Amino acid sequence: MHDAQIYKANALIEASYRLSIYEQRVVLACISKVRRDEPLTDQKLYRVSAQEIAEMSGTQIGTAYQNLKAASERLFERRVSLHASPNGDGKVKVRLTRWVQTIEYDEGGGAVSLRFGTDMVPYLSQLTEQFTRYALADIAKMTSAHAVRLYELLAQWRGTGERVVSIDWLREAFQLEDRYPNIRDFKRWVVEPAIKQVNEHSPLWVKWEQRKTGRRVTHLTFTFGEKAKATPQKARKEKAKGNSGAPLRNTVGALYGIPRAVIESKARPGEGYEDTALRLLSEAKQPARG
Template identity: 70%
Template sequence: MDTALIYKSNALVEASYRLSVYEQRIVLACIAQVRRDAPLTDQQLYNVSAQQIADMTGTQLGTAYQNLKSAAERLYRREVTLREAPNGRGRAKVRLTRWVQTVEYLEAEGMVALRFGTDMVPYLSQLTEQFTRYALADVAHMDSAHAIRLYELLCQWRDAGEREVSIEWLRDVFQLDGKYPAIKDFKKRVLDIAVEQVNELSPMWVKWSQRKTGRRVSHLLFTFGEKPSKKPVKAQKPKTSGNAKGKDKNASGAIYGIPRAIIEAKARAGESYEDAALRLLNEAKQR
């Protein structure tokens, strides 16, 4: 499963739902089996074994086995609220549906099988645009469901390098249902844990700051990007004025996931775009 990829419609990434971390693992392990070059139907069963979960997460087989059945049973009752069409087409509408229509538990094999709900199929298959992709291994060792959700959102916004959202919107996406109404509790129980696990366990780094409306904290600004490769980065000579075209091409867009505007604002005198981006990335990791 190390190389398995997750594909989700952006509308599903931003949908409102609540799943435990074990329910997330079951769903993601099944989504990773969906072939993008083959049609997905609501009649197809996807199998996930306790051994697969144990291998994916690095946990004990006994622990995985004990949690698999109860998580699958809860998953059958879980709802999801969708607000957009799978590829951003069609009329905007709110749809309340369920993740799965069938859950089977094969006790002798230590395995569960599930069949996705009819309404979920378009959000997982035949995605041509407005979808999010990441590796299953990126979130395999996270034990916070909020961290997995936050990572998916960062992957969706990957090219932007930053995104501001209202706290109420994030509460709704995470389906907190009135939990942690005080901002200090929301930060401690949800945000700080999710950010810490994304930074420690995924290929991305993320920082956040807050904005107030009046005296109340109302919005969060996430700044994020890809962690540098473990391979050493070779020093590059500055480009000469005679190669302006190449220089513009190198400077356009985000570098290491950091937007050009941020690089320009924080670059030091004589620093190239790439050197400045790498320095900012390393500084962010040390905070």
């Protein structure tokens, strides 16, 4: 499952539902087994074992085994509220449905097989434009279900480097109901742990700040981008010996959402890509002086 990919319609990314981290692992592991060259149907069973869950999450096999059955049983009862059609081609009424229609637990084999609900199939297949893809490994080590959801919301807007969401919408999407009504508790138990895990375990770095409407905190702004890939130590030493003060010439791709051509043009003598990018981000946030 090392190179397994997750495909979800953006409408499902933004749907309202609540799954525990164990339920998330089961669902995502099964989604990753959907072959892109074969149609997903509501007739096929997708199987995942406790061994696979343990390997992908870095947990003990015994722990994975204990949680697998309980998670699969709860998953059968879980519902999801969908607010848009799979590819955004026309609005739909709010659709309340279930993730799965069948769960089979193999006691001796320590594995679970599930059949996705009929209404869920279009949100996991038949995807043309409005969908999000990411690697299962990106979230495999997370232990917070909120972190998985936050990562998906950021991955959906991966090319922009910023996403602003209202707290009311986020509470609805995460189905927090009456939990954490105080903004301090909401930040302490939902936002901050999710941010920490996205930064620790995913390919993205993320920062956040709150925004007020009047005196009330109403929105969160997430600024994010791809983490800089580690440069081999030998290459770093050679660069340090021969290129100190030389202009940055790699113009492929972007760092923290900033095109490398822009980073190169704004770099100061001896300043690396990452330092330049972070400085530009900081400067962009500062209010203009009149």
